[in-house]
Amino acid sequence: MGRLEGKVALISGTGGGQGRAAALRFAREGAKVFGCDLNAAAQQETIALLRDEGLDMAGAGSVDLGDPQGAQAWIEDALATYGRIDILYNNASAARFGPIGEMSVDDWRYTLRNELDIVFYPTRFAWHHLAVQGGVIVNISSVAAWGASAATGIGAHSAAKAGVIALTRQLAVEGVKHRIRAVSISPGVVVTPGTKPFLDNPATRSMLLAGIPMERAGEAEEIVATALFVASDEASYITGTDIVVDGGMLAL
Template sequence: MSGRLTGKVALITGTGGGQGREAALRFAAEGAMVVGCDIDAAANERTIALVRDAGGRMGGTAPVDLGDPDDARHWVERAADEHGRIDILYNNASAARFGTVAELSVEDWRFTIRNELDLVFHTTKFAWPFLAGQGGVIINIASVAGWGGSAHAGLVAHAATKGAVVALTRQLALEGAPKGIRAVSISPGFILTPGTAKVLENPAVLKGILDHIPLNRPGQPVEVVGLALFLASDDASYITGADFVVDGGMMAS
């Protein structure tokens, strides 16, 4: 299979569904050897089957808890041992709990920090030596919540972690440049995934969301992954340290 990522080994987190599954399918279709992981073993196996049925290559393990540094290190090092290299690290996985600063418990704050920020640090730290020296690329999924808050959505922890991911990416770009590593982030707006689909079942909530999106629809995982695919490829070889907003115009309104 020949494509923009032929010969590359791409580690993608959260491949059990949504944007992670779409990323696995698209990156494999472009020739990458995909190594995935997810906390949901059955969902991850389904993605592997879909990739292989489409003629792509994918491996990886599940369940993997990337908030645990030992789990993250084992996943990364096993991929490097099996494939001899790591070219792309796509930090897609995350899990958050929502509430205002008055409502959110300390436990829920720590859960969100662990599962939206710590896990990005863990995988990046352990993949760093393998990415260095061969044009490695780090793609971190942030969020428009890192750029603008909401008076109604209870985003206090989510906004903090995703803003941190954007800032971390900039620092990684500076530290990585001398080693040949590029680092970029993508900040999606409201994307239709299995996790957000339930929100759309409430017409009032849907209207409230769409009122703030000039394109008047949710985004699709393919619209985020298409950008990630470009950023992972050699076509984006002069891009590092930048965040890319994919939000249907939400931040412009």
């Protein structure tokens, strides 16, 4: 029996990267997965991969979770398909980077919309359904929430991801009486379609890995393994905290 047998897990951003890895791992552990992605074709590829294994996954088409109506529709579609929600895995995000003194208001708002709003809206509309039988919220933050950088222009990204951690703590406190746990995970540098161009470039790769004691980037599956533990009953006494998965970056 898998660690998530009988659970319904909603995972955002399942078209690739960590979201696809999460959909595959959670389904293999017995969960019924309901995904979404802005890229509907990529989402369908993930569904096809799982169905080829005889595993259960469904999902919406192109969904913009930074829009409250889109988020609400995703939650309602999941309930219509599987009838309950046990796990909400807020993985999807998108950011724009640049120095604060040069960043446009549009880029600032885009980042907060697609890294903080995109966590709040699905959580808001799933909350009372999670409370029916109790459940788990897993929010993906970043090591960027824990420090600043003079070189990379991560101000908006850092602010949004720090907000995810703060929101997670509040969700945990408010969730106790509903038997809802909430935990955030802060990955470091991880191999994904978004980071691949930087890791493939020798100069940027060297810069990124220089600050990692383990001297390598993480794999999507390593972040997902942490999320799997958090979402499982094995983590029943863990709530309101942030788990850093960064190869030792923050130890320096």
